[in-house]
Amino acid sequence: MTKHFANSRRQVLLGLQALAGLTTLTALGQFRLGWGTTMAQATRNLPKTRETSLGIRADAKGLLYGAAGRYRHLSSDAAYAAAFVQQCSILVPENELKWQALRPAPDQFDFQQADWLANFARAHDLKFRGHTLLWHIGMPKWFKTTVNRQNAEQFLREHITTVVSRYAGTMHSWDVVNEAINPGDGRADGLRNTAWLKFLGPDYIDLAFRLAAAADPQALLVYNDFGLDYDTAEEEARRVATLKLLERLKSQGTPIHALGIQAHLLFGGDATSFNVSKLRSFLKAVADLGLKILITELDVKDQQLPSDISERDDLVAKAYEDYLTTVLSEPAVSAVLTWGLSDCYTWLTSYRPRQDGAPARPLPLDAQLQRKPAWYAMAQAFDQAPQRPTPRI
Numbered sequence: 001m002t003k004h005f006a007n008s009r010r011q012v013l014l015g016l017q018a019l020a021g022l023t024t025l026t027a028l029g030q031f032r033l034g035w036g037t038t039m040a041q042a043t044r045n046l047p048k049t050r051e052t053s054l055g056i057r058a059d060a061k062g063l064l065y066g067a068a069g070r071y072r073h074l075s076s077d078a079a080y081a082a083a084f085v086q087q088c089s090i091l092v093p094e095n096e097l098k099w100q101a102l103r104p105a106p107d108q109f110d111f112q113q114a115d116w117l118a119n120f121a122r123a124h125d126l127k128f129r130g131h132t133l134l135w136h137i138g139m140p141k142w143f144k145t146t147v148n149r150q151n152a153e154q155f156l157r158e159h160i161t162t163v164v165s166r167y168a169g170t171m172h173s174w175d176v177v178n179e180a181i182n183p184g185d186g187r188a189d190g191l192r193n194t195a196w197l198k199f200l201g202p203d204y205i206d207l208a209f210r211l212a213a214a215a216d217p218q219a220l221l222v223y224n225d226f227g228l229d230y231d232t233a234e235e236e237a238r239r240v241a242t243l244k245l246l247e248r249l250k251s252q253g254t255p256i257h258a259l260g261i262q263a264h265l266l267f268g269g270d271a272t273s274f275n276v277s278k279l280r281s282f283l284k285a286v287a288d289l290g291l292k293i294l295i296t297e298l299d300v301k302d303q304q305l306p307s308d309i310s311e312r313d314d315l316v317a318k319a320y321e322d323y324l325t326t327v328l329s330e331p332a333v334s335a336v337l338t339w340g341l342s343d344c345y346t347w348l349t350s351y352r353p354r355q356d357g358a359p360a361r362p363l364p365l366d367a368q369l370q371r372k373p374a375w376y377a378m379a380q381a382f383d384q385a386p387q388r389p390t391p392r393i
């Protein structure tokens with residue numbers, strides 16, 4: 001994108017953000033900017049040229065690139081919002097579609113922040129994906145004291161039907177179930193011992209997918225999990241259990257369309273055991289089930305990397321290069337999303353703090369929204385990826 005376009009887009013977005021203080025959420029979930037202009041009208045003429053962006057490079061190969069974003073950041077940081085729109089073709093709310101955000105009380109839904117993000121995506125021609133309809137984390141405080149064996153199915157039915165129906169027809173994909181595998185819990189089927197399993201048995205997963213499919217027949221329905229990347233005994237067990245789950249779901253006709261691989265990469269430690277052929281075999285086995293594969297939460301945990309910034313950035317870029325080169329060689333991989341776009345907003349700084357106290361640097365843009373070696377590693381991986389034969393999904 002030329003500097004001019006970038007600046008004019010940034011000015012328009014800055015203007016939008018200045019007006020953001022005037023935005024009010026109408027009953028229809030539409031946003032009225034000041035003086036009757038909707039966000040869509042105000043940004044309709046934004047130059048869409050993102051010719052060198054990651055999103056455009058991925059698109060050229062029939063892939064989707066995007067990132068997780070938060071209402072708090074996209075609604076208040078105009079420069080960040082501009083960079084997000086420039087670089088991404090798809091947006092996934094980092095937290096705003098989780099139970100904790102949507103369900104202030106057992107009989108209440110609060111869609112304000114999720115609707116804002118859905119409107120932001122629509123206004124800027126971004127696809128929108130949902131994360132996540134069923135998980136054992138990110139649950140509201142009332143869940144533990146309210147949901148039990150007798151009412152769990154009713155809560156699950158109401159939640160998925162209400163949430164998925166609200167965005168039906170506009171959603172690229174949903175993480176229907178997140179992180180249901182945990183071989184360490186000792187079950188023969190490798191499932192995690194969650195409240196949902198306790199209350200509803202192993203078929204809770206099939207039920208969740210069927211409810212989502214009934215509410216939005218157009219959305220791509222995804223099973224999403226982590227720890228599937230490295231050649232360690234633990235991650236091999238996770239891959240085996242995941243395949244077993246996917247095979248069971250497919251054999252019973254569950255409406256599942258894709259596996260989401262979170263890909264929170266670890267440099268140092270387990271990363272020394274990155275085995276290309278093992279990972280490619282796993283991806284092919286998933287594809288052979290007729291499933292698409294989305295890389296859903298890509299970033300690099302850099303807490304074990306040196307303090308020197310340029311050394312750390314180069315190692316992070318290497319992790320992106322090695323991983324994306326491997327996974328993009330599998331044609332079933334149709335999308336790559338990073339878990340955030342810029343180091344200024346990453347979960348890792350607080351969740352995986354470095355011993356030297358330095359902020360994490362796991363993402364393609366640095367805290368000043370400048371491109372890092374990781375950005376160029378991703379750009380090259382997209383440029384060199386095999387062309388996807390079918391229209392991207």
Ligand code: G3I
Nearest residue numbers: 094095098100131132137138178226262297339346347351
């Ligand atoms: O919004 C509340 C705020 O009102 C409250 O004051 C504050 C303190 O309790 O909590 C805020 O909610 C926090 C939320 O992020 C929004 O910032 C939660 O406590 C916090 O636990 C939550 O962390 C998120 C975490 O998932 C759990 O939902 C991280 O931001 C998010 O990056 C992380 O993302 C997960 C994926 O969903 C699944 N895969 C792993 C990935 C990393 O853990």
